[in-house]
Amino acid sequence: MATSPxxxxxxxxxxxxxxxxxxxxxxxxxxxxxxxxxxxxxxxNFLAKLRxxxxxxSSNGTLKRGVDCGAGIGRVTAGFLSTVCETIDxxxxxxxxxxxxxxxxxxxxxxxxxxYGSGLEDWVPEQQYDLIWNQWCLGHLKDKExxxxxxxxxxxxxxxxxxxxxxNMSTNRDWEDIFDETDSSVTRTNEKFHQLFKEAxxxxxxxxxxxxxxxxxxxxRLYALKP
Numbered sequence: 314m315a316t317s318p319x320x321x322x323x324x325x326x327x328x329x330x331x332x333x334x335x336x337x338x339x340x341x342x343x344x345x346x347x348x349x350x351x352x353x354x355x356x357x358n359f360l361a362k363l364r365x366x367x368x369x370x371s372s373n374g375t376l377k378r379g380v381d382c383g384a385g386i387g388r389v390t391a392g393f394l395s396t397v398c399e400t401i402d403x404x405x406x407x408x409x410x411x412x413x414x415x416x417x418x419x420x421x422x423x424x425x426x427x428x429y430g431s432g433l434e435d436w437v438p439e440q441q442y443d444l445i446w447n448q449w450c451l452g453h454l455k456d457k458e459x460x461x462x463x464x465x466x467x468x469x470x471x472x473x474x475x476x477x478x479x480x481n482m483s484t485n486r487d488w489e490d491i492f493d494e495t496d497s498s499v500t501r502t503n504e505k506f507h508q509l510f511k512e513a514x515x516x517x518x519x520x521x522x523x524x525x526x527x528x529x530x531x532x533x534r535l536y537a538l539k540p
Contacts, residue, residue: 318492319455319499324432326497327453331407341385351525352533353392356479359535360397360444363519369473375399376443376474378426382433383450387414390425394446400426404436434458438469445470448479452498456509463513467540476515476538478506479523481531500531515540 334340338349364373379398381390384405394401403425405411411428429436433447434454445466451459466476483491483502491500501509510517515538523533 317456318490321492322453322455322499323497324434324453328406330496336386336409336413338388341388345527345530348526349388349392352523353389355523355525356389356393357396359521360477363475363537367518378402378440378442379444379446380404380442382445382447384410384414386410389446389448390414398444400424402426402429402440404429404431404433406430406432433462437465440469441471442469443471443474445476447477449481451478451480452500460509460513463509463515467513467515470540478536478538479533482534484531503534506536510538
């Protein structure tokens with residue numbers, strides 16, 4: 314039986330890589346800073362459609378509390394989450410990145426709340442969230458760790474809240490996950506994500522592809538999840 318690509322993930326190697334990256338949008342986006350505006354707009358549109366299709370008492374108002382998981386320097390916090398959440402907590406293991414989030418520029422229009430200097434594999438939510446946002450970070454968790462992480466998120470999302478995943482999709486011709494030695498991460502297939510959602514007993518209510526990115530980049534898919 315072939316070894317699953319996620320078994321190659323090394324947290325220490327991932328941390329070493331990200332500690333070598335500058336605290337800039339260019340660094341966060343791997344040399345493609347120009348996609349940031351398109352990315353943020355796509356995320357905002359996805360959440361807006363989600364709230365229209367699944368109305369709740371908070372559908373039209375600002376969400377009370379969100380969390381940016383694997384936040385980096387707070388690009389998503391400042392450019393998107395601050396426009397939809399009153400308070401945004403942050404989970405980010407790289408200290409120099411987390412320090413950037415605390416700055417006024419990355420706080421955006423919202424209020425940065427708690428900043429947790431932890432990897433997602435170790436993070437245990439202490440709050441209840443209306444929105445748990447995970448973007449370009451889950452590839453650093455092994456499959457088992459990711460299932461356990463989703464199970465913790467299930468307990469931390471409000472009854473009308475959402476867990477959103479936004480990640481690259483594998484383009485492997487054999488429909489397999491792809492391990493990247495550069496940052497010690499795995500790019501998963503759509504099928505693998507659905508498998509892990511099922512293992513975590515979490516429902517995928519909506520999914521769509523991000524549009525407008527340059528050709529040559531991995532496809533990016535969004536998932537809206539509920540317990």
